[in-house]
Amino acid sequence: MRAEGAIGRDILANGTISDAKPAAPKQTPVEPEQGARGPKHLPTYELTTHDLPPGYQFEAWRNNFAPMLEFDEPDDVTVGFGGKQVTWDLGCLAFSRIETDALGFVSLPGHTRRDPLDHWTLTTLLYGCVNTIAPARTFEGSAGVVQVHTLGRPFEGNITNSEMLMLFVPRDFCTEVTGALNAAEFSNLSTGMGRLFTDYMIGLAKRLPVIDEAELPALVAATRAMILACASPSADHIEEAREPIASVLIERAHRIIQARLFDPKFGAESLRRELGVSRSRLYRLFEPFGGVMHYIQHRRLLDAHSALSDPTDQRRIIEIAEQHCFNDGTEFSRAFRREFGCSPTDVRSGQKADLPYKPATDLKAYAPEERFGVLLRRLHG
Structure with missing residues (x-):
């Protein structure tokens, strides 16, 4: 205060x-x-x-x-x-x-x-x-x-x-x-x-x-744009705040996806409703990540990889697959190999226990409101 x-x-x-x-x-x-x-x-x-x-x-x-x-x-x-x-x-x-x-x-x-x-x-x-x-x-x-x-x-x-x-x-x-x-x-x-x-x-x-x-x-410029877009929304004000708004929406979407990661009914339409945006806006937001459903599956596969790498998690591979909304073991193995270049069995046995390495990106050249999006795009590959 x-x-x-x-x-x-x-x-x-x-x-x-x-x-x-x-x-x-x-x-x-x-x-x-x-x-x-x-x-x-x-x-x-x-x-x-x-x-x-x-x-x-x-x-x-x-x-x-x-x-x-x-x-x-x-x-x-x-x-x-x-x-x-x-x-x-x-x-x-x-x-x-x-x-x-x-x-x-x-x-x-x-x-x-x-x-x-x-x-x-x-x-x-x-x-x-x-x-x-x-x-x-x-x-x-x-x-x-x-x-x-x-x-x-x-x-x-x-x-x-x-x-x-x-x-x-x-x-x-x-x-x-x-x-x-x-x-x-x-x-x-x-x-x-x-x-x-x-x-x-x-x-x-x-x-x-x-x-x-x-x-x-x-x-300060991004904060000014956000104040105007939120306190006095107009087409011009919202357009001026387009970049910080997009960063906020992506961050909120990430939290929603993480909370609904194990919900088989969760998809693009559910995310759109929870974000309160139009379909076209949602698709534009996730276009750099290969689409909404691709990004949701990417998050599920990352979480599954973490579970398979955990030596204390003794569940069968199919149980982990089902938790992450894959009902078919073959489909899960195929998607997993596309994402990580190895099979779930390889990770479980310790042959490919480490996640793929990517060097960190220098984000200092980007405006503060752009960095989260840049980082997510790098993580997406």
């Missing part, structure tokens, strides 16, 4: 709680991993209340967020308060991963705060629930739903024990984004495009620890 203006400051405004209390923790910079010629990773700041005595944890957490929110004090602060925040400085944006115990919050108008901030926050919960009371509406959010708040107007609410991802967007970030978020403020982006933005934020949280500063312009 920390806004751009707060990044890199001490947790407490004066650097200590008082002379009688332990020194306040500071926003600890995570030093970029940088060799003599290596990449420089993005500036990262980490804060946790767990380093403080229980009686001072809530005060530290409250002061950390004082530039943007006021927190209701719990009935008993002596029992401790759990909070952890990791923030990445993206230059003209900021991104945080936050874990917090349950609390109540209120945002005051900018002129009454010490640091008048007017940013938007786009928040998606990984678990937990939040209830917001805004001037014109009340809305609730749960895991997987993107919520839009503005720090320039008053609101209040409460949140359960939660983990969330939060993107901070300054008011002057982009004229088009300003219009889109003005229209969406104090609401849930619960459309199909909104759910895509949730997946995008989850992917962003995974990638940020390894992204270097040279990639930041492409990352």
